[in-house]
Amino acid sequence: MSIFKKIMTAIRGGATEVGEAIVDANSTRIFEQEIRDAEHHLTKAKRDLTGVMAQQMAASREVDRLKREITEHEGYATQALDKGDESLALAVAEKISALETELDAQQQALDSFDANATRLKELVKKSERQMAEYKRQLSMVKTTESVQKATSAITDNFSSSNSKLLNAKDSLERIKAKQQKFDDQMKAAEVLESENSDSSLEAQLKAAGIGGADHSASSVLDRIKAKQQKS
Numbered sequence: 001m002s003i004f005k006k007i008m009t010a011i012r013g014g015a016t017e018v019g020e021a022i023v024d025a026n027s028t029r030i031f032e033q034e035i036r037d038a039e040h041h042l043t044k045a046k047r048d049l050t051g052v053m054a055q056q057m058a059a060s061r062e063v064d065r066l067k068r069e070i071t072e073h074e075g076y077a078t079q080a081l082d083k084g085d086e087s088l089a090l091a092v093a094e095k096i097s098a099l100e101t102e103l104d105a106q107q108q109a110l111d112s113f114d115a116n117a118t119r120l121k122e123l124v125k126k127s128e129r130q131m132a133e134y135k136r137q138l139s140m141v142k143t144t145e146s147v148q149k150a151t152s153a154i155t156d157n158f159s160s161s162n163s164k165l166l167n168a169k170d171s172l173e174r175i176k177a178k179q180q181k182f183d184d185q186m187k188a189a190e191v192l193e194s195e196n197s198d199s200s201l202e203a204q205l206k207a208a209g210i211g212g213a214d215h216s217a218s219s220v221l222d223r224i225k226a227k228q229q230k231s
Contacts, residue, residue: 028141035134042127049120056113063110066103070096 073096080089 028145032138045124049124052117056117059106059110059113062106066099070099
């Protein structure tokens with residue numbers, strides 16, 4: 001039995017860890033939903049507050065009406081006394097007493113509505129300020145989360161692409177070496193062709209004074225001068 005209890009405790013502990021992991025993984029989403037729920041309750045609270053304020057205004061109007069009616073009947077009682085009709089004055093006084101009793105009840109209701117409305121207004125204002133702060137915090141949390149994800153992605157990509165970058169560098173060096181080898185071969189071929197061409201051989205013979213006659217203008221002029229000297 002003791003072993004079974006320990007197994008159950010271990011299972012509950014594992015479930016708690018899994019639950020906490022789920023909460024941590026979705027903490028921003030949960031926080032955002034909690035704000036939406038709070039906004040919903042705040043909207044309902046405002047509607048309820050308008051109901052309380054409406055009852056407050058109705059009670060205030062009733063208090064004002066009873067006060068006016070009491071004042072009016074006090075005038076009636078005074079007039080009855082002036083006319084010596086005490087029984088009528090007493091009847092009016094009974095009416096005034098009933099009105100004052102009703103006024104006391106309405107005044108108590110009004111005082112209660114006033115106190116509750118004031119308290120609820122303060123709670124609504126406090127909740128609205130707190131809600132605005134939570135929304136600002138949510139915006140900051142989302143921004144921070146996005147930046148952290150971007151940073152993590154960049155770091156992961158850089159780490160995983162290090163070998164790829166090195167491979168790409170090796171490939172580039174091999175391409176450059178191959179192109180340089182091709183250029184060197186082309187230059188060597190040009191030099192070899194130049195050395196083996198007839199024009200190169202003709203130039204070498206001419207430099208050695210071997211080969212065809214020189215028909216340049218200077219050589220022609222030298223020839224004419226030589227003829228003149230002989231004659």
